[in-house]
Amino acid sequence: MDKRTFLQTAAVLIGGGAVVPFWGCTPRVPARTNWAGNLTYSTNQLYRPGTVEEVQEVVRRAARVRPLGSRHCFNTIADSQHAQLSLELLPHEITFDEGTVSVPGSMRYGELIPFLNERRVALHNLASLPHISVAGACATATHGSGITNGNLATAVQGMEIVNASGELVSLSREVDGQRLAGAVVGLGSLGVVTRVTLRTEPSYNIRQYVYLDVPLDSVGQYFNEVLARAYSVSIFTDWQTTESTQIWIKERADRGMEPIEQELLGGQLADRKVHPVLALSAEACTEQMGAVAPWHALLPHFKMEFTPSSGEELQTEFFVARENAPAVAEVLRGMSDQLNPLLMISEVRSIKADDLWMSTAYGRDSVAFHFTWYQDWEALQALLPILEEAVHPFDIRPHWGKNFGMEPAVLRSRYEKLNDFRALVDEFDPSGK
Template sequence: MDKRTFLQTAAVLIGGGAVVPFWGCTPRVPARTNWAGNLTYSTNQLYRPETVEEVQEVVRRAARVRPLGSRHCFNTIADSQHAQLSLELLPHEITFNEGTVSVPGSMRYGELIPILNEQGVALHNLASLPHISVAGACATATHGSGITNGNLATAVQRMEIVNAAGELVSLSRETDGQRFAGAVVGLGSLGVVTRVTLKTEPSYDVRQYVYLDVPLDSVGQYFNDILARAYSVSIFTDWQTTESTQIWIKERADQVIEPIEPELFGGQLADRKVHPVLALSAEACTEQMGAVGPWHALLPHFKMEFTPSSGEELQTEFFVARENAPAVAEVLRGMSDQLNPLLMISEVRSIKADDLWMSTAYGRDSVAFHFTWYQDWEGLQALLPTLEEALSPFDIRPHWGKNFGMEPAVLRSRYEKLNDFRALVNEFDPSGKFRNAFTQRYLFG
C-alpha cells in the first residue's frame, strides 16, 4: 500500500481494532484490551501505518495520539482518549554493524533473538518473558536480573523518534549525551520510536537450575549473597511459606561456574522442571535442572512459543536501592497475611545502576520486588496504599507499566532529573500531542 492509498483508505477492522484516516470518525468496533485483559482502552481509533513515512504523516495530522506497543502494560500509560498508533505493520528490517544491531521499535525480543543468535551475537540480558516489544520495554525501563546487568534500556545506543511535528529525529549515546540519556526511557512522551539500535556482544551459553523449599530465614540472612550467586538470579516467594520459595540461577558458561550443589541457602536442588507458581504446569518455562543452552533460550523464564500467563492477573513492582533490599524483604515477610489473599507469587531481581533520567534504576544499584496478583482490582486498590506506606521509608520507585497507587507528587519526588525530562519533552512535543491522562497526572501535574 502506498502512502496515498493508506491515507485515503476508509476505516477497516483489523485484529480487533480500527485503522482509520486521521480525519475520520471512530467506527463502532469491538473494544480492545491490554494483554492481561484488565484494561479496556478508551479509544477504538487505532492507526497501523506500514512505513515510517506514513507514521510521520499520521503524527503530523493528528491532534492527539499515543504510541502503543505490545500491550503488556497493566496501567493506563499507553491509553488514549483520542487515538493510538501501533507500529506492528512496519517491515522488520534488521541491520548489523560492529557491536550493534538496528531494529524496528515494534519488533518483539522473541522475534529478534534467534536472528541475533544466527549471527553469533547476543544481548546482555532479557526480561522474564520475550513477548514484549523492544521500544516499549526500553521506554518503561523493563529489566531482567543480575547485579552487573543494567535494564534493557541500557543496551540502547541510538534511536529514531517521530516528534510531534512529524519529523524523524535521531539521537545517539555517542553524540547526544544528556539529551540521549533523557530520551531512552521516554515513557511514550517524546514521540513514536520507530527504530532502536542495541549494543551486542558475542553469543554465549547459559546454564539454569533451581532450588526449592528455601527457608525465608535464609533469604533474609543471605539476601545479597543469593542475588550475587550468578549472572542472573531470581527469588520467587509468597513471603509466607518455605514451600513457595525458590531460587532460579542462570549462569553464563563463559564465566566462572559454581558447582551445582545438592543444597544451597537451605534449599534443595530441584529434580524436576518447575513453574514459579508451583501449582502450575512448567511446560511453558525454559529448561532447568542444569540445562545448558543459548542465551536467548534460558535467560527468560518463559518460552516464546507459549503464552506466559497463568490466567488473568495484575502486576506491581517496586524498586529500591540495593542496600535497602534486605530490610524491604523483612517488611514484606511481616505483611504476608495481608498480601496472600491477593498474591499469586512475588519475584525479587537485581538491576545495575544507570544514567537514564526516568529509569527506575537511575543513579542507584537496585533490587526490584515484583508482585503477580490475582485479578481483583478492587481488592488491590485497597491493598496498595497499605503496601506503599509500609515501603515508603525506602524511597520506592514503581515500575512505569505496572499497577501502583502512589500519589503523583511523591512519584515525581523520586526522579531528580524530572524537570530536565519535562524540558526535553516540551522540545519534542510542545503542544502535548503525545500526552495522555497518565503522563499528565504523573509527569506534569
C-alpha cells in the same frame, strides 16, 4: 491531557501522545484490551501505518493519540481517550553492524533473537518473557536480573523518533549523550519511537537450575549475597512459606561454572522442572536442572512459543536501593497475611545502576520486588496504599507499566532529572500535542 501534567495527577499516568490519525488507515476497531485483560482501552480508534513516512504523516495531521506497543502494560500508560497508533505493520527491517543491531521499535525480542543467533551475537540480558516489544520495554525500563546487568534500556545506543512536527529525529549515544539518556526511558511522551539501536556482544551460553523449599530466614540473612550468586538470579516467594520459596540461578558458561551444589541455604536442588507458581504446569518455562543452552533460551523464564500468563492477573513492582532490600524483605514478611489473599507469587531481582533519567534504576544499584496478583482490582486498590505506605521509608520507585497508587508529588520526588525530562519533552512536543 497535556503531557506536562502526567506526573501531577493520580488518575492518568501519562498525558496525551505526540501523534495523530493517519487518514489512509481504517481506524475504528472493536473494543480492545491489554494483554492481561484488566484494562479495556478508552478508544476504539486504532491506526496502523505501514511505513515510517505514514507515521510522519500521522503526526503532521494532529489530534491526540498514544503509541501502542505489545499491550503488556497493566495501567493506562498507553491508553487514550482519542486514538492509539500501533507500529505492528512496519516492515521488520534489521540492520547489523559490528557491536550493534538496529530494529523497528515494534519488534518483539523473541522476533529479534533468530537474527542475532544466526550471527552469533547476543544482548546482555532479557526480561522474564520475550514477547514484549523493544521500544515498549525500553520506554518503561523493563529489566531482567543480575547485579552487573542494567535494565533492557541500557543497551540502547541510538533511537529514531517521530516528533510532534512529524520530523524524524535521530539520537545516538556518541553524538547526543545526555539527550539520549533522557529519551530512552521516554514513557511514550516524546513521540513515536520507530527504530532502536541496541548494543550486542558475542554470544554466550547459560546454565539454569533451581532450588526449592528455601527457608525464608536463610534468604533474609543472606539476601544480597543470594542475588549476587550468579549472572542472573531470581527469588520467588509468597513471603510466608518455605514451600513457596525458590531460587532460580542462571550462570554464564563463558565465565566458568562450578559444580552444582545439591543444597543452597537449606533449599534443595530441584529434580524436576517447575513453574514460579508451583501448582502450575512448567511446560511453558525454560529448561532447568542444569540445562546449558544459548543465552536467549534460558535468560527468560518463559518460552517464546508459549503464552506465559498463568491466567488473568495483575502486576505490581517497585524498586529500592540495593542496600535497603533486606529491610524491605522483612517488611513484606511481616505483612504476608495481608498480601496472601491476593498474591499469586512474588519475584525479587537485581538491577545495576544507570544514567537514564526516568529509569527506575537511575543512579542506584537496585533490587526489584515484583508481585503477581489474582485479578481482583477492587481488592488490589484497597491493598496498594497499605503496601506502599509500609515500604515508603525506602524511597521506592514503581514500575512505569504496572499497577501502583503512589501520590504524584511523591512520585515526582523520586526522579531528580524530572525537570530535565520535561524540558526534553517540550523540545520534542512544544505545543503539548
